[in-house]
Amino acid sequence: MSEQTRRGRAVRWGVPIATVALVAGAIGAGPVIAAVQGDPVLPERTAAQLLADAVRATESGVKPMSGTVMQTASLGLPGLPEVAGMGGTSPAALLAGSHELKVWYGGEDRFRFALPGRMSETDLIVNGDQAWLWESETNKATRIKGAGQAGQDHDRAMPMATTPQQVADEALKRADAGTAVSVSNTEKVAGRPAYQLVLTPRDGSSLVKEVKLALDGETFVPLRVQVYAKSAAEPAFEIGFTSVTFTPPAPDNFTFTPPAGAKVEEKTLADLGSRPEGGQERAEALKGGLTTVGEGWTTVAVLPFSTQDLKGPAQRQGDRPGGQDAAVVTDALLKSARQVSGAWGSGKVIQTKLVSALLTDDGRLLVGAVTPEKLTEAAGRR
Amino acid sequence: MSTVSGQETVSIGTGAAPLPRARAVGALRAWLRLLGSEVGLTLRRPRNIAMLAVLALVPVLIGVALRTFGGPDETDGGPSVFGQVTGNGLFLTFAALSILVQLLLPVAVAVVAGDSVAGEAGLGTLRYLLAAPAGRTRLLGVKYANAVVFCLAAVAAVALSSLLAGVLLFPAGPITLLSGGTIPLLDGVLRIGVVVLYVTAGMAALAAVALAFSTMTEAAVGAIASTVGLVVVVQVLGVIPQLSVFQPYLLTHWWNGFDGVLRDPMATGEMGQGLLVFAAYIAVFGSIAWARFTGKDITC
Amino acid sequence: MLTVRERTPSATLPAEDCSIVTRGLTKRFRSGQVAVDALDLAVPRGSVFGFLGPNGSGKTTTIRMLLGLVAPTGGAWELLGTPMPGGTAAVLSRVGALVEGPAFYPYLSGEANLRRYDAADPAADPRTASARIGLALDRVGLAAAARKRYRAYSLGMRQRLAIAAALLGPRELLILDEPTNGLDPQGTREVRGLIKEIAAGGTTVFVSSHLLAEVEQMCSHIAVMRTGRLVAQGPIAGLRAGEAVRIRVETPDLAEAAAVLAASGLAQVRTGDGEVSAELGADAPERICAALVAGGVAVRGLAVQRPSLEDVFVGLTGEGFDVNG
């Protein structure tokens, strides 16, 4: 009889156990469904064919589309604290975690990007010669003059400026003798079959294991870029569509009227490009002293720099919103620095998953996607 | 008064068995009667009335404070909703809900849902309800439905008092969305309705957790304190960056996810995911509560 | 006849004539304590059934099991001819119950409290609720205090309200766990009268008590519990009639007296300190007296002893009862 009660109890508790299993199943169902459906198989293409297709597709203009882009960074920045209230627009915020960008693309000169934050949003709306930057956080609408020409100048790269396209271009430029290139035709991105170009550095001292670039199987639009570091199985950096539809977005996405009560400013593209507080000159000065050592994946940049330089601007920027975050990041990085010395001198090494930096005591900064050993080696070569 | 049908209903149990459909209708009516009794008990209880009053008071206080001291300067970097309240009173609803959903609303829901079974057990009334016979599954269903009704009442109390205070203290008019577009006032009120339903769903998920705790103890305070403690711990876990992978599975992470209604077009993606998470919590903790309650010895 | 454990109740009565039947009903708590051990009860329809036992003997646990509040760890039971716990929903509407004292919402009035319990019963008709609640309050003498908050009720009023809750509908069976607890003598008398009145209407009343006097005064049947075990059950009349009457002889001649009693055909002859006793049976005491005198026994005193119910139960349970209540 007590056997019966025991069985009753087992049956009863079976219900929540089954529910938990069901929920866990639903969470894991994405991969399972994908596995059951099997990999999509596209017609085979070589890397060269694929790139040609991609270029052709770009030349004939990207089809109208809309979608959501997700950017995920796990760069392994040491001790990076979560900055409270860090919105999606803060530069430091982009160094860790996931960030979402919404894209509506109606044509070369009609597009909208929206960067949603918690109870805030930043929008860039371009419609013909009208361009607006809207920042809900500050209730400010900025009319950008000369956007029309700029659109023509920058041409097709523009709509994809912060989408996979830009990053893809960068990765492709690097493809040279130092890179092994392979293509797979069984990827799936944002629910669409895609080709994937895999670029693997041949030099063992590179921190980059491989760069994967997924192109839509139908339109050859870059759908995703992933950068893998040698030290981790998950991508250190990833940007790609999580959903995409190649249908023209509703026209009212491209119209913008500054809402009542908003501050309206007018700026030219040049205004936006120049940095305040003499940033421009600093950039020029840096460029002047910049030299490189090595080439391809293991290029090391060498520039004159000192800890003071690093701290100075960060503190000054502290007065501006966003500058605070930069200061926090800088501090965190410096704190994690490791003292090294050798025949070349001595200095501090900062290492992340993808990038190493060496700050020598004689006032040089060496940066590269390479191991610290490679940096010290470069430091020795004057 | 005593019609023929009335007399038939009175003699249920001794007369011929009613048709299945009539029986189903009768069962539903009896269920609603018990729910009505439950809701009446909840809303007549001084403690619960006090909680609703406090919840309704907070938006008024926020509104008065904003009116008196002005919104935060944008250089403060504070949440922009507060700044927007002074421009449009309707934003007080969003500001108030996004603050209250963090702790005060969950506490109120935990009190009612955590008390629901354990409180009756502690009073001893549970044994008489079950001997009535209320039926264990039926009683648990009514208890949960009642908790959900209270969630709606609490969220609606916040929303209505915010609307009222917002309209009285600040200018009201077409709403500027986060995306910069503008929608008419009435549309804005409709979108507030969507937010009320979403937040209610989030609170209903917490109510399921509290109900499960409530079936495991005879001390209502224990169930309430465990629920509130859990909420606080999960809120803390949610802001630890090293644990950010777990965030999407945390209930509290989704409570605030209603800012999509303020975008153009309305961004339902996050709210849809939130609702799925809420549904999962309700299913898991609801079934735990059921398994526990239907197999429990009522010894007090 | 008082049946003692060997005779199973199902052998005594057909199950369909019983409002409550249990077979081997057992409850072993998590702590390992066996509160009720293989209980075989048969409560005849229409009876007022006294469920007697000292504190902690398992009465309340039995009642909780009957009502489906506590799951037995063994055995089976039927209420009103329906196997339980499957028939809980159908049967319990026809059963009124008072379990281990009153329990109500302190912030509600007596009337609102009854309405609450009535709402929990799916078979109760909401249209007749007010009338039924009024009637129930009236029957327990609480009509005047109906609007008062339960918090303000005295102990006795609370107990009455609990009885009223058990009387909310037309009941075929009332299960009352210590219904006179906390009542003054006047209240106790009223409840006793109420139970008799209800029973007269054909309702079976199963009433537990640790008070022998109470059970003796109102019950037609009785069952006795001792540490979770049933030690006796049957009609109370049989108990009174069936118990042996003894004859007790005071004498210095113990051996002779015992011999004479045995020779007269009496059973259970016992020799004590200055006295000899035996079961009298149907024999006339004067005949035994004559036989003793004829046998040369010096009879110093002679008494016929009718044992009280209390003696019987002390013998059965090994514990005393609070006879005065």
Ligand SMILES: Nc1ncnc2c1ncn2[C@@H]1O[C@H](COP(=O)(O)OP(=O)(O)O)[C@@H](O)[C@H]1O
């Ligand atoms: N929940 C419980 N857990 C463990 N033991 C219990 C529990 N309830 C009652 N008991 C024990 O079971 C025995 C019978 O208790 P009860 O049925 O209340 O007796 P009665 O009502 O006859 O006084 C007692 O010894 C009591 O201590």
Ligand SMILES: [Mg+2]
């Ligand atoms: Mg008891």
